[in-house]
Amino acid sequence: MATVADLRYGQVGIIKDFTEHILPIKLLELGCLPGNSVELLQIAPFNDPIYINLSGSHLAIRRSLAALIELEIIEETQAQ
Amino acid sequence: MSKNINVALIGNPNTGKTSVFNQLTGLKQKVGNYPGITVEKKEGICKLPRGVKAHILDLPGTYSLNTTSLDESLVVELLLNKNDKDYPDVAVVISDVENLKRNLLLFTQIKDLRIPTILVVNMADRMDRKGISLDVEAMEKKLDTKIALVSTRKNTGIERIKELIADYKNISSKPILDPNRISPEYFERLKKTFPQEDLYKLWLVITQDVNFMPIEKKRIQDASDFSTKSKDELKKLQHKETVLRYQLINNILKETYKVDFLAAKGLRASLDKILTHKVFGYLIFFVILLTIFQAIFDWSGYPMDFIDEQFAMASEWVKNTLPPGVFTDLLAEGIIAGIGGIVIFIPQIAFLFLFISLLEESGYMSRVVFLMDRVMRPFGLSGKSVVPLISGNACAIPAIMATRTIENWKERLITILVTPFTTCSARLPVYLILIALVIPEGNFLGLSYQALTLMLLYLIGFGMALLSAMVLNKILKIKSRSVFMIEMPTYRLPLLKNVGYTVIEKTKSFVLGAGKIILAISIVLWFLGSNGYSEDFQDADRIVTERIENEGLSTYSKNYIQNNIATYREEAQAESMAPAAISDSIQVLTAELSERAVAQEIASYKLEHSYIGQAGKAFEPLVKPLGYDWKIGIAVLTSFAAREVFVGTLATIYSVGSDEEETIKNRMAAELDENGQPLFNLASGISLMLFYAFAMQCMSTLAIVKRETNSWKWPMIQLGFMSIFAYIIALIAYQILI
Numbered sequence: 001m002a003t004v005a006d007l008r009y010g011q012v013g014i015i016k017d018f019t020e021h022i023l024p025i026k027l028l029e030l031g032c033l034p035g036n037s038v039e040l041l042q043i044a045p046f047n048d049p050i051y052i053n054l055s056g057s058h059l060a061i062r063r064s065l066a067a068l069i070e071l072e073i074i075e076e077t078q079a080q
Numbered sequence: 081m082s083k084n085i086n087v088a089l090i091g092n093p094n095t096g097k098t099s100v101f102n103q104l105t106g107l108k109q110k111v112g113n114y115p116g117i118t119v120e121k122k123e124g125i126c127k128l129p130r131g132v133k134a135h136i137l138d139l140p141g142t143y144s145l146n147t148t149s150l151d152e153s154l155v156v157e158l159l160l161n162k163n164d165k166d167y168p169d170v171a172v173v174i175s176d177v178e179n180l181k182r183n184l185l186l187f188t189q190i191k192d193l194r195i196p197t198i199l200v201v202n203m204a205d206r207m208d209r210k211g212i213s214l215d216v217e218a219m220e221k222k223l224d225t226k227i228a229l230v231s232t233r234k235n236t237g238i239e240r241i242k243e244l245i246a247d248y249k250n251i252s253s254k255p256i257l258d259p260n261r262i263s264p265e266y267f268e269r270l271k272k273t274f275p276q277e278d279l280y281k282l283w284l285v286i287t288q289d290v291n292f293m294p295i296e297k298k299r300i301q302d303a304s305d306f307s308t309k310s311k312d313e314l315k316k317l318q319h320k321e322t323v324l325r326y327q328l329i330n331n332i333l334k335e336t337y338k339v340d341f342l343a344a345k346g347l348r349a350s351l352d353k354i355l356t357h358k359v360f361g362y363l364i365f366f367v368i369l370l371t372i373f374q375a376i377f378d379w380s381g382y383p384m385d386f387i388d389e390q391f392a393m394a395s396e397w398v399k400n401t402l403p404p405g406v407f408t409d410l411l412a413e414g415i416i417a418g419i420g421g422i423v424i425f426i427p428q429i430a431f432l433f434l435f436i437s438l439l440e441e442s443g444y445m446s447r448v449v450f451l452m453d454r455v456m457r458p459f460g461l462s463g464k465s466v467v468p469l470i471s472g473n474a475c476a477i478p479a480i481m482a483t484r485t486i487e488n489w490k491e492r493l494i495t496i497l498v499t500p501f502t503t504c505s506a507r508l509p510v511y512l513i514l515i516a517l518v519i520p521e522g523n524f525l526g527l528s529y530q531a532l533t534l535m536l537l538y539l540i541g542f543g544m545a546l547l548s549a550m551v552l553n554k555i556l557k558i559k560s561r562s563v564f565m566i567e568m569p570t571y572r573l574p575l576l577k578n579v580g581y582t583v584i585e586k587t588k589s590f591v592l593g594a595g596k597i598i599l600a601i602s603i604v605l606w607f608l609g610s611n612g613y614s615e616d617f618q619d620a621d622r623i624v625t626e627r628i629e630n631e632g633l634s635t636y637s638k639n640y641i642q643n644n645i646a647t648y649r650e651e652a653q654a655e656s657m658a659p660a661a662i663s664d665s666i667q668v669l670t671a672e673l674s675e676r677a678v679a680q681e682i683a684s685y686k687l688e689h690s691y692i693g694q695a696g697k698a699f700e701p702l703v704k705p706l707g708y709d710w711k712i713g714i715a716v717l718t719s720f721a722a723r724e725v726f727v728g729t730l731a732t733i734y735s736v737g738s739d740e741e742e743t744i745k746n747r748m749a750a751e752l753d754e755n756g757q758p759l760f761n762l763a764s765g766i767s768l769m770l771f772y773a774f775a776m777q778c779m780s781t782l783a784i785v786k787r788e789t790n791s792w793k794w795p796m797i798q799l800g801f802m803s804i805f806a807y808i809i810a811l812i813a814y815q816i817l818i
Contacts, residue, residue, distance in 0.1 A: 021316050024563045028322045029144045029185055041349070045358040046454040049463070051568060057182055058348070058568040060450045060463075065563060 002073050004052065004066035007040035013071035014038075022068055031055040038071060084125070085134040086166060087245055090155065090190060091174030092183050093141035094443075094569040096202045098122075099232035099578055100174055101138040104241065107581075120481075123166075128246040137166050143182075145189045146318060147288050149484050156288050159193055160281060170248035171197045172241065177207055177214070178570065180337060184223075184329045185322070188256045191225070192280045196251035198226055198244045205231040211340035219336040224252045233575065257328060259283055262321045266309070287314055351571055355447045365448060372435045372473075373535065376508065380427035384512075387427075388745070391420030410606060417731045418602025422595045425724060429505050430587050432474035437582040439470075441574035449566050459546050460553025462486055462564055465495040469545060472502030473538070476781045478586070479504075480788055487565070490558040494549050496788055497798055500781050501545040501774070503538045506723040510772050511537055513727055517749055518765030541773055601718055601725055608692040609733055617689040624682045637677035640750070644673055687733065706771065706807070707764030707814040709753065716771070723777045763817035767810040775806035 007013060017034045031054045032038075041058070042051035049062045091097040101109070105124025122138040139158065140151035147153045158164055159171075171190050175183030180201065191197045207214065220227050226244050230237030244251070259279045260267045267279055274282060309317070354360050395416045402408040439445045445467060453463025461469075464486045471479035479499050486492040503511075511534060519530050527535075616623065633641075645666055652662045687693050696710030703713040711733050719726040734747040751759040776782065776799045785795040 021312070021319050024565075025146050025315070025318055025322065026143060026148060026563070026565060028319060029146065029182070030565070030567070031182055031326075033323060033326055042352055042356050042450075044356065044450050044454055045361065048454045049450060049564065051352070051356070051450060055181075056179060058570075060446070060453075060564075060566045060568055062453070062564045065565070 001070050004038055004040075004061075004069040004071060005050070005063045007038065007050075007052075007071075007073065009040060009043070011073055012037055012039045013073040016070045016072060018070065027061075027065070027069075030059060031057045032069060037074075038069070085128070085132065085245060085248060086169045087126075087134045087136045088158070088166070088168035088171050089136060089138045089174060090171055090186065091141060091200075092143050092176070092179070092186060094567060095141075095174045095176040095179075095183060096232050097138065097141060097174040099575055100172075100200060100202060100230065100238075100241070101136060102577060102581055103232055103235070103238045104134075104136050109581075126242065126245075128242050130246060132246050134242075134245050135166075137168070142186065144186050144322075145284060145288070148487065151484060153288070156284060159190070159195065160284060168195060170245060170251060171195045172200055172245070173197055174200045174202055177201050177203050177212055178210055180214075181326075181329055181333055184333075185325055187223070187225075188325050188328065191223075191253075192255040192257055192259075194253045194255060194278065196248050196253045198228065198241070198248075198251060199223060200228045200230050200237075200241060202230050202232060204229045204237065205234045213338045213340070215336040219332065222332040222336060224254055224256065226251055255280065257321075257325060261324055263317055266317065287318055347571055352447070352568075355444065356451055361447070361451050365451065368435075368439070368444075369470075372432070373538065375431045375435065376428050376505075378531070380431050381512075383427040384424055387424045388420070391416060391423070395420075409610065410603070413610070414603045414606030415599065418599050418606075418728050419595070420728075420731065422591055422599070422724070422728070424509060424727075425505060426587055426591060428508055429474065429591075430583050432505055433583045433586040434579065436471055436474060437579045438574050441572065441578060443569040443571045446566055446568045450568065453564065458553075459549040460491060460494045460556075461546075461549055462488060462491045462495075464564070464566065465491065468495050468499050469502055469542070472499040472504060472545075474505055474586075476500045476502070476504050476778065477784050480781065480784050483788070485566075487563050490553075490556060493558065493789065493794070494552045494556070496785055497552060497794065498545040498549045500776055500778065500798065500802065501541050501548065503541040503773070504723075504778075506778065507537075507541075507772050509724050509727045510719075511769055513745055513748065514760065514765045514769050516745055517760045518762050537769060537773055540770075544774065601721060602728055605692060605714075605718065605729055605733065608695070609687055609690050612686065612690040612693070614689050614694070617686055620682055620686040620689065624685045625678070628678060628681065633674070633677055634681060637674075637681060639752075639756075640677055640680075641670065641673045645669060692733070705814070706767050706810045707761075707818065708768070709751075709759055711751070712759075712764075712768070716777075719777050721779050723772060726772070763814050766817060767814035770813050771806045771810035773806070774802055774809055776802035 002013065004013065015032060015034050015036050015038060023032060033055075036055035037053075038055075039053040040050060041053055044050070044060070047063075049060045050066055051058070051060045052066075089097055089101055101122065101124065104126040108126075109122060109124030120140075124136050124138075126134045126136050128134055139155045142152040142155050145152075145156050145159075147156055158166060159168075161167060173183070173187045173190055175187065187197065187199055201214065201216075206212075214229070216227050216229060228237050228240040228244055230241065232238075257280075262283075267283075270279060270282055355364060395412045398412045398416060399408060402411070439448070448466055448470075449463035451463070452466045456463055456465055465483070467485070468479040468482045471482055476499050479502070480496050483492050483495045483499070486495060515530050515533050519533050522529050524532060612618070632638075648666065648669060649662065652665070688697075692714055693710065696714040699713045699717060700710040703710075703716060708716065711730065714733065715726045715729040718729045730748060734751075748760055749758065753759045782795040782799060785798060786792055789795070
């Protein structure tokens with residue numbers, strides 16, 4: 001199963017329905033809801049954390065948290 | 081006159097809430113603390129049309145009413161407590177036009193509390209550039225509110241906010257989301273048990289960990305016919321609530337808010353690419369740090385010298401102008417010297433807060449967090465620890481308060497414990513004066529030795545913070561689930577007005593806060609230094625005069641006279657005065673100088689036998705191995721209250737009884753040890769600097785740590801460890817160097 005941690009530069013994914021409520025509420029409030037899109041914008045030096053565009057919210061999260069958000073990768077923008 | 085309208089400004093972080101606050105209140109604002117906690121409370125008065133006034137409260141930024149920090153709990157506590165004197169008549173929710181969807185989540189929550197709520201859509205000047213169009217009228221209808229389209233940058237829309245506030249009685253207070261939709265069964269039961277209460281408020285009381293209304297929380301738990309849900313079940317419902325709110329918001333925005341992505345142009349992507357780059361990112365960060373460093377050391381030197389001289393002159397002026405007496409002495413030697421020791425900080429503190437506020441306002445600080453997170457983790461810290469560690473270079477107190485953004489308790493505790501090692505501005509005066517005294521002038525690769533020493537001291541402080549963090553990370557066994565998350569705001573040109581307010585505000589509170597302590601200590605010191613109980617003190621005049629008659633002047637006084645004459649002779653020869661005239665005036669000068677030297681010897685004899693001299697002598701054996709005499713010992717002891725007191729104390733001790741207009745630095749340079757060598761030499765100077773680098777010499781920091789960790793355990797550990805460590809290091813340094 002792909003997660004936000006699997007995204008590559010410029011890739012976009014759509015968040016899948018989650019049944020387990022393991023994600024912190026704060027993440028939901030910032031737009032991490034099923035059906036919303038996630039785009040990977042930057043990866044920090046040493047590969048962590050990652051900088052994403054979560055349906056308009058620009059956030060940095062650690063890979064450990066990103067690995068909990070399942071998604072379907074839909075788009076391959078001009079990846080470097 | 082009717083009572084002021086109570087207004088609460090609420091909004092997500094990075095929405096320009098503070099700018100709106102500044103525009104509404106101008107300089108008529110007051111920054112304090114909420115009673116009992118260290119959350120900053122900003123309030124101000126705003127004049128509205130038709131002679132009405134509003135009391136504006138700027139609440140801490142929050143993403144929602146689901147609280148995760150003290151700052152956020154405070155918002156919920158206030159909004160649930162109708163009896164609070166600050167309970168708003170009207171709430172103003174500030175949103176950012178680019179993040180409207182997310183900002184509206186908070187708006188719907190506030191509105192559901194049945195408070196009249198105005199929506200401010202800020203940063204309207206960015207709409208064109210971002211291709212955003214907004215149907216304000218339609219949105220007002222859908223959200224059942226009034227909207228003000230505002231640009232604090234272009235200064236538009238502020239009048240509209242004022243009008244809406246003045247007219248708040250016409251703003252709807254109807255809720256938006258029916259809580260029954262979250263869970264019909266649950267809320268039905270809730271309603272049956274508490275028919276009098278508002279369901280949404282009850283829901284908040286149940287789900288939020290707020291101090292407010294403990295009785296009601298208890299009532300809910302005690303209600304026998306009402307079974308509470310487990311934490312997990314509640315969390316599930318909160319998830320559902322969030323989803324429902326977003327559905328609602330999406331439906332509204334679909335018809336009223338459009339973004340043409342083709343028209344959107346952004347600096348963000350390209351700037352991010354450079355600023356968070358693997359190499360350039362760190363390089364730029366390093367250059368910025370160097371610039372800050374340069375400003376504090378170099379640029380602030382000029383105003384500081386100027387201030388130092390002014391206070392020396394003021395003290396002299398008071399002595400010459402006012403009739404001699406106890407009051408004049410107190411004013412000149414105690415109060416003016418003490419105040420001078422505070423005012424001299426202003427340039428440095430202003431510079432530091434200027435830079436920190438520029439970095440935060442521009443959005444760059446978040447990038448630093450992003451860059452540094454992985455690097456900080458091996459030390460048990462998070463990227464968010466960087467902000468406190470940098471702010472710690474200004475003052476540990478706001479820095480420790482800034483650790484609140486760190487979600488993980490272990491990371492936060494470690495940050496709190498190690499932050500006092502960073503070189504706060506209170507250490508600067510101590511460092512600067514000692515560096516000027518003991519580090520020779522000269523250059524190494526274009527950098528002066530003095531600047532290099534200061535840089536080294538900063539690195540030592542920072543290195544020590546990291547090292548102890550690493551140790552603490554190994555020792556502390558605290559389990560805490562880490563959810564690191566930080567918003568990366570759009571880059572913005574900092575608004576000068578906001579930066580200015582911050583600098584003025586922080587400097588003011590620092591000077592006034594620290595000033596009170598320093599002033600009080602100065603006066604006490606002056607009193608203890610100019611009074612004594614022993615016969616030696618009472619008869620100082622006679623004893624010293626007799627000694628001089630028998631043994632002649634002390635080496636110190638002889639040197640003092642010789643040096644002054646040598647300087648005079650050089651000057652006179654440079655001006656090509658006639659040799660006869662020179663020797664004549666040297667005779668006059670010598671007589672004058674001897675008279676002064678006698679007065680000084682009497683004064684220093686008196687000081688030695690005053691209360692403070694006695695106390696210092698008793699304390700001397702403890703600091704002697706570090707290379708300090710009893711005067712420095714007193715300064716170290718009194719500066720336990722706050723490091724900067726060190727310079728002030730020496731200034732007070734040295735100026736007691738002295739008639740000359742002299743800067744603190746010159747007085748210190750003239751101090752001799754028992755062998756007639758300068759007391760402040762390389763060994764004792766470095767020992768002192770290292771002592772101050774590591775010692776926990778700040779009562780306010782201890783108090784803040786106590787508050788933030790909610791126990792005396794941590795501040796006491798901090799105090800014990802840092803003091804002992806500092807003593808040992810200073811001891812080693814002196815013994816090696818001497």
